[in-house]
Amino acid sequence: MEDNTVRFGLLGCIRYASKFVRTVTQSSNAVIIAISDPSLETANTFAAANNLSPETVNVYGSYDELLNDPRVDAVYLTMPVTQRGKWAVTAAEKKKHLLVEKPPAQNSAEIDTIVEACESNGVQFMDGAIWLHHQRTVKIKETMFDSGLLGDVRHMYSTMTTPIPEQVLERLTKEAMGLAGAIGELGWYPIGAALWAMSYRMPTSVRALPSSIATNSVGTILSCSASLQFGPTADATETATAIVHCSFLSQLSTDLAISGSKGSIQMNDYVIPYKEDTAWFKYTSGAKFVDMHIGWNMMPEKVMVDCVGTEESQEAMMLKEFVRLVQGFKQGESEADRRWPEISRKTQLVVDAVKKSVDIGCEVVYL
Amino acid sequence: MEDNTVRFGLLGCIRYASKFVRTVTQSSNAVIIAISDPSLETANTFAAANNLSPETVNVYGSYDELLNDPRVDAVYLTMPVTQRGKWAVTAAEKKKHLLVEKPPAQNSAEIDTIVEACESNGVQFMDGAIWLHHQRTVKIKETMFDSGLLGDVRHMYSTMTTPIPEQVLERLTKEAMGLAGAIGELGWYPIGAALWAMSYRMPTSVRALPSSIATNSVGTILSCSASLQFGPTADATETATAIVHCSFLSQLSTDLAISGSKGSIQMNDYVIPYKEDTAWFKYTSGAKFVDMHIGWNMMPEKVMVDCVGTEESQEAMMLKEFVRLVQGFKQGESEADRRWPEISRKTQLVVDAVKKSVDIGCEVVYL
Incomplete structure (x- = not known):
């Protein structure tokens, strides 16, 4: 060694x-x-x-x-x-x-x-x-975003819900779960997905959505939905909205739907694929109703992404990237890759803003 | 005759x-x-x-x-x-x-x-x-809601977006489109879907989401997202949130995702099925990650609903229901079926509330 x-x-x-x-x-x-x-x-x-x-x-x-x-x-x-x-x-x-x-x-x-x-x-x-490292994630970026098939992102919807038995919910203290509760623990994924889809452009404001919020008796947030507004900025005139939803009170769901000016993308297992050795996403581009509106001019395209063996699982891909960076240091590299900490920091800033909105009665929080 | x-x-x-x-x-x-x-x-x-x-x-x-x-x-x-x-x-x-x-x-x-x-x-x-009359819609109600496979509805997401050529957008006047613009013309579907999923329980409040809103130069609403809050009421303690999105600025999308305490449902063609003779929905119930979180314990179930010939298309099913009611009158029935006007009225009340929220700067509107 x-x-x-x-x-x-x-x-x-x-x-x-x-x-x-x-x-x-x-x-x-x-x-x-x-x-x-x-x-x-x-x-x-x-x-x-x-x-x-x-x-x-x-x-x-x-x-x-x-x-x-x-x-x-x-x-x-x-x-x-x-x-x-x-x-x-x-x-x-x-x-x-x-x-x-x-x-x-x-x-x-x-x-x-x-x-x-x-x-x-x-x-x-x-x-x-982990999901950011899956080959499917990389493929979507190339085939849908970079190619222009999706067009400008208009609306996104992303969830991470996973149920916790009722008797355990009360034991979720802030010491165990952190101040943001489900927003940090689960919301990290849908918030990260929205930022990823927006190429890490930050939202201009966020707002928690009142009826979505549930807490246990010690005040830990168990469920929350929020809207992220990507308003016009000096650099970007196109606006978009993302809806993120996280909950310990719903059955497992990990949906990511992106609606763009030219196409749309759907996945229902973006956090952890149904199966380790294969994954897919669906998309349409240029879809419209046929004449008389009795159907569509196309069916969604299913793009398969094979991950041959566990060496190409998303965990393996994450490890590969991390090991590559550490090896760089071992070989004399002196600077870290700032991309990864920046992704974490931006995700956390949005988590914080959603948490703040919850704290102030679901008022808008500007970033 | x-x-x-x-x-x-x-x-x-x-x-x-x-x-x-x-x-x-x-x-x-x-x-x-x-x-x-x-x-x-x-x-x-x-x-x-x-x-x-x-x-x-x-x-x-x-x-x-x-x-x-x-x-x-x-x-x-x-x-x-x-x-x-x-x-x-x-x-x-x-x-x-x-x-x-x-x-x-x-x-x-x-x-x-x-x-x-x-x-x-x-x-x-x-x-x-029309979609309310599709056999798929009826089947989902029976197999997912009435059976308890879905559990309590927690979160819904529904869209109706269909693109209009840029040069036509400016011609969408309020005289042609009505005061609510896209909210009435397109939002009728996702709002109706949310009410349908909630068995026509009314939301307690709604709020338009700022960055989602676009208008043309004559002030017609071309795009809008909104959140519908189903807060606790005297009759119903369970809370839920629905996100509805409608737009003339995005490619065709007609998604309906319902996340419940026990299961979830997904469709991407709920307004008009891809094909006239068959339709499907997907669901999971009791889904969870397998040990070590390297996959799911199940794949989504795809439930096919065959519509044999155009006599069972959703238009045909709507006509059948309407004809049945009219025939009742012809045979001496003296009272109308109040269910259908009530569905329209409730849908319109929510359309109005979303429109009002847009008018008052995306503030909350109570119903």
Whole structure:
């Protein structure tokens, strides 16, 4: 391992981190060399469950110990969102590159602090919004946006809803979920999708939509819809609206619909595709009703995107991109790719604005 | 024709009315016996284009003449929306049953006037929102709503966008399009869809969404999104939000997505199905991510609804329902079915509220 292999450590051993371990294990240029959790028992159980041998993987009962392990190049943070900011900064100071589960922080000020720590310590930052790395996402950008088939974006609709059992809802405290609750935890996806579709142009204003908002008895936001207005600016005259919806009170839905001046795109599994080895999106371009309005002049086109094996899963593609950037540093690169932290920062700014709108009775919040 | 056949007259000979003629022609218990247009030339051209023989169909150069034809049982109104209210009332006074293209009026006061005229003259009223009559629509209600597969509706998204050439946009005057512009002309569908999904429970408030609004130089609304809030009421504690979007500036899109506590439904052609002889909707119920979040525990179910021949097209189903009601009167029924005028009235009330929200700078409007 004197070569270019990126050596990962886990900060947090939640069950979901198994997916990351699986992806790294299948990768040829990354390896897990350490895991950590405030509970050593949790860490040991995780190691056993994920076939991480004590001969090759150090198991720590604290994040500090792992961060003091000089062999670790990069860390994957999965602890509760309320602790991510603090540990991300500490990790950056220990010169570890950062892959941080979404939402990476509780608000944009905290993200700024993390990104500054990364900049001054010369490490890369990326959040864990996996879908941005899926080959389907890349393909849509090329075939629909860059080609002009979609035209100008007019209206977007995006959801991330996933149900939580009723008895668990009350246990979702702000300590576990962060101040923005579902807006950060789930809304990260639809808000990120709207920004992605707008090529990261920021909305001019946002507004939470009253009847969509639900909280539990301790005030954690469980459900919220919001509209994002992309008004005219000095740089962009075209206007657009995005509707984002996130909820722990609805069945699983991950819809993304984009309506443009020339075409439209639909997906119902943009966050995590139905199946790992294949994904698709549907679109029409130049659609109209036929004469007498008894049908359409076309059916939606279904574009398949095959992901051959788990090496091309969206997790693998994210890892590949992150490893590429870390390898750049290992080979002497001195500056981080600012695109990824900028995407996180913009997403968080919108999350914050939606949260603020909720706080002030669904009034408009300008950005 | 001394039998139970319903004898139709057309008030207005726009091109789109050909669809209605085709449907009536294929029906065994309805017939077109007269057509009219303020321009006799337009009426004659329409008659020739639609194979309406002068031997069986009277062609009139004014609506009054047709309404004075005692053989006419029922009329189909397609003149510009700004004239529908006046002619609907006149037709009701002449004891003609009314099938009125949507939107049937310019505002809810006008609908009330029409419905009162129908009530006091003992004639049936129905607007031309065809999709409500499609067998798919009926099937969704049974299989998703009544069965409990969907659960409580939480969030809805519905669009009706259809592009109009740029040079024509400026010619869309308020005289042609009515005061509500695209909100009445196109928004009738997504607003109607939201009400349908909520079993005609009215929203507690609505709000237009600023960046979505576009007008032409004469002030006609060309594009608008709005959120409908279904807040808690004395009768219903569950809250829901609907997003409706209508536009002449986007490519054709007719999406309807409903996200519920237990399931979700998706259609992309709810207004007019892609094909006349078959239609489908997709749903999931009880969907969740599989372990490690690398996929879903199910794929969306595609439910096909076959419409055998044009006799089961949505136009045919609408005609069937309307004819059934008119035949009831011919057989001595003295009261109209109040369900259809009530659907129109509620839809118009929401159209009016959205229009008002646009007028007052996208502030909330309570209903």
